[in-house]
Amino acid sequence: xxxxxxxxxxxxxxxxxxxxxxxxxxxxxxxxxxxxxxxxxxxxxxxxxxxxxxxxxxxxxxxxxxxxxxxxxxxxxxxxxxxxxxxxxxxxxxxxxxxxxxxxxxxxxxxxxxxxxxxxxxxxxxxxxxxxxxxxxxxxxxxxxxxxxxxxxxxxxxxxxxxxxxxxxxxxxxxxxxxxxxxxxxxxxxxxxxxxxxxxxxxxxxxxxxxxxxxxxxxxxxxxxxxxxxxxxxxxxxxxxxxxxxxxxxxxxxxxxxxxxxxxxxxxxxxxxxxxxxxxxxxxxxxxxxxxxxxxxxxxxxxxxxxxxxxxxxxxxxxxxxxxxxxxxxxxxxxxxxxxxxxxxxxxxxxxxxxxxxxxxxx
Numbered sequence: 001x002x003x004x005x006x007x008x009x010x011x012x013x014x015x016x017x018x019x020x021x022x023x024x025x026x027x028x029x030x031x032x033x034x035x036x037x038x039x040x041x042x043x044x045x046x047x048x049x050x051x052x053x054x055x056x057x058x059x060x061x062x063x064x065x066x067x068x069x070x071x072x073x074x075x076x077x078x079x080x081x082x083x084x085x086x087x088x089x090x091x092x093x094x095x096x097x098x099x100x101x102x103x104x105x106x107x108x109x110x111x112x113x114x115x116x117x118x119x120x121x122x123x124x125x126x127x128x129x130x131x132x133x134x135x136x137x138x139x140x141x142x143x144x145x146x147x148x149x150x151x152x153x154x155x156x157x158x159x160x161x162x163x164x165x166x167x168x169x170x171x172x173x174x175x176x177x178x179x180x181x182x183x184x185x186x187x188x189x190x191x192x193x194x195x196x197x198x199x200x201x202x203x204x205x206x207x208x209x210x211x212x213x214x215x216x217x218x219x220x221x222x223x224x225x226x227x228x229x230x231x232x233x234x235x236x237x238x239x240x241x242x243x244x245x246x247x248x249x250x251x252x253x254x255x256x257x258x259x260x261x262x263x264x265x266x267x268x269x270x271x272x273x274x275x276x277x278x279x280x281x282x283x284x285x286x287x288x289x290x291x292x293x294x295x296x297x298x299x300x301x302x303x304x305x306x307x308x309x310x311x312x313x314x315x316x317x318x319x320x321x322x323x324x325x326x327x328x329x330x331x332x333x334x335x336x337x338x339x340x341x342x343x344x345x346x347x348x349x350x351x352x353x354x355x356x357x358x359x360x361x362x363x
Contacts, residue, residue, distance in 0.1 A: 017046075017052065017054060017055060017056050017271055017272075017273075017279070018042050018045050018046040018051075018055040018056070019042075019055065019056045019057070019058050019277065020039065020042050020055060020056070020057050020058075020172075021057075021058055021059050022057055022058065022059040022060045022061070022168070023059060024038065024039060025039070025057060025168070025171050025172060025175065026171060036178075039175050039179075040178075040179055040182070042055065043055075043175060043176060043179045043294075044179070046282075047176070047179075047282045047286075047294040047295065048293065048294070048295065049264060049292070049293075049295050050263075050264060051263075051295065051297075052261045052263055052269065052271065052297060053261065053281055053282050053295055053296055053297030053299075054261060054271060054279055054280065054281045054282075054297075054299075055279070055280055056273060056274065056277040056278065056279045056280075057168055057172065057277060057278045057279075057280065058274070058276060058277045060164065060168055060277075060278055062164065063164060063276070063277075063278060064275070064276055066157070066160050066161040066164055067161060067238050067239075067241075067275070067316070069153075069157045069160070069161070070157040070158060070160075070161045070206065070316060071206075071238070071241040071314045071315070071316065072241070072243075072314070073151060073153060073154050073157055073158075073206070074116075074118070074206050074207065074208035074314035074315075074316075075208060075243060075247070075312060075314055076151055077099070077116075077118060077147065077150075077151050077154060077206075077208070078101075078116050078208040078210065080147075080150055080151070084147075084150050085099050085101070086099075087147075088118075088145050088146075088147050090142060090145050092138050092142060093138040093139050093142040094138065094139055095119075096119055096138070096139035096140075096142075096203070097119050097120055097121075097139075097142050097143075097144060097145050098118065098119065098120070098144075098145035099116065099117075099118055099145075100116065100117045100118075100119060101115075101116035101117070114209060114210055114212075115207055115208060115209045115210065116207075116208045116210070117205050117206065117207050117208075118154070118158075118205070118206040118208075119203060119204070119205050119206075120144040120145065120146070120158060120162075120203075120204060121144055121200075121201070121202055121203060121204070122158065122159055122161075122162020122163055122165070122166060122202055122203075122204035122318055123159075123162065123163060123166055123200075123202055124144075124200055125143060125144045126143040126144070127140070127141055127143075127200035127201065128141040128200070137324045137352060140201040140203075140323075140324045140352070141200075141201070141324075158204065158206060161238075161316060162202075162204040162316075162318050165204075165236035165238075165278060165318040166196075166202060166236070166318060166320060168236070168278055168280075169196065169234050169236050169280060169318070169320050170193055170196055170197055170320075172234065172280055173192040173193040173196055173233065173234060173286075173320075174193045176192050176193075176282075176286065176290070176294060177191050177192055177193050179293070179294075180192075180289075180290045180291075180293050180294070183293060184290075184291060184293065184331060184334075187331055189329045190289040190290070190329055190330060190331065191289075192233055192234075192286050192289055192290070195233060195285070195289065195322040195326055196233050196234065196320045196321070196322065198322075198323065198326075199320075199321060199322050199323045199326070200323060201321055201322070201323050201324055201351075202318065202319065202320050202321060203318075203319045203321070204316065204317065204318045204319070205316070205317050205318075205319070206314070206315075206316050207313075207314065207315050207316070207317070208312065208313075208314050209303075209312060209313040209314075210312060211245070211309070211310050211311055211312040212308070212309055212310075212311075213309060213310070226300055227262070227298050227299070227300045228298065228299070228300070229283070229284055229296040229297065229298050229299070230281055230282075230283035230284065230296060230319065231283055231284045231285065231296075231321075231344075231354065231355060231358045232283040232284075232285055232319045232320060232321030232322075233282075233283050233285045233286045233289075233320050233321055233322060234280055234281070234282060234283060234286060234320045235280065235281045235283060235317055235318065235319050235320070236278060236279070236280055236317065236318040236320065237259075237273060237278070237279040237280070237281065237315070237316075237317050238273070238278065238279070238315060238316050238317075239272075239273040239274060239275045239277070239279075239315075240252070240258075240313050240314065240315040241313070241314045241315070242311050242312065242313050242314075243311070243312055243314070244310060244311055245310045250311060253308035253311050254303070254304030254305075254306070254308060255304070256270075256302070256304040256305055257302060257303050257304035258270055258271070258272065258301065258302065259271045259272075259273070259299060259300075259301055260299060260300055260301075260302055261297050261298070261299045262297060262298045262299070263297065264295070264297075281296075281297075281299070282294050282295065282296055282297075283296050283319075283321075284296045284342050284345075284358075285321065285322060285328065285351065285354070287338075287341065287342060288328050288330055288338050288342055288345050289328065289329075289330065291330055291331055291333075291334030291337065291338060292334065292337055292338060292341055321351065322351040323351065324350065324351055324352030324355070325350050325351075325352060326350060326351045327348060327349070327350055328345060328349050328350065328351055328354060330345075330347075335347060344357040344358055344361060
């Protein structure tokens with residue numbers, strides 16, 4: 001809950017985050033010697049029980065160009081007239097595709113109008129042709145919605161950055177599989193890379209946080225995104241972009257604003273993602289499949305004690321997750337400890353059911 005971690009605890013110094021150069025990640029997963037040991041060590045530090053549950057990957061080819069092309073479009077779309085934006089809302093998916101603004105409730109029960117989101121599947125425009133399935137699982141399987149007339153650049157930019165993040169994420173998960181295998185033996189059923197590469201249900205979210213105005217009385221924002229753990233397999237994140245009223249990019253105006261993570265000891269730490277790097281957070285689905293060797297951590301995004309008037313924030317996240325019908329299997333010897341750690345998991349549960357239980361618990 002928000003109250004358990006008051007803002008005063010969120011002025012922690014930025015932690016040093018484990019970084020893996022893309023060249024090391026890209027080397028064959030059968031690579032022997034120094035780079036394999038180095039990778040194993042990095043995964044243990046970042047995603048193991050003592051880690052922050054996050055790491056960065058630097059040197060991803062074209063990443064900076066792709067980020068630079070997409071993030072300014074968040075503001076461009078948000079500044080379109082309301083009637084234009086409403087054409088790209090998808091009520092049938094419970095606003096899990098297309099534009100969503102003022103649909104999410106905050107902890108005080110009010111609707112969140114501070115941010116707008118544009119959701120789509122970054123990899124497949126139409127993951128399913130079965131109308132009945134689509135109706136049963138609309139938030140996963142409905143087709144993408146693009147503003148082809150008002151902002152044609154959004155579709156290619158969103159897909160290009162989204163696909164880049166999924167591709168790097170899959171390479172990372174291949175190494176996570178090797179990390180788990182070396183400690184627990186082979187188990188194809190709980191392969192993280194396979195769960196993600198077989199999935200047609202990835203979700204990307206372009207986020208736009210509207211600038212706070214001096215007159216609207218909304219300078220106090222509880223959090224941009226309250227305390228939670230990601231329940232998917234792996235979340236890819238980029239560094240946020242801040243712009244002033246004239247649309248010029250500015251540095252993060254508030255030192256106490258950004259991503260905060262609570263480690264296993266209960267300490268809250270601020271994490272800075274360099275503009276030039278991709279960040280990845282491990283989710284609860286990976287924790288389940290690995291029998292707890294990889295650990296999701298609670299995190300929140302905070303706007304700082306006094307948000308800067310007139311400055312907006314744009315960012316992008318990709319949630320790599322199994323298909324809704326994927327059965328979340330674990331090694332037999334891990335079942336009871338997994339159930340203790342992740343109370344929404346039970347033997348035979350599908351990812352879709354796990355998601356439903358998660359949303360029911362938190363929303």
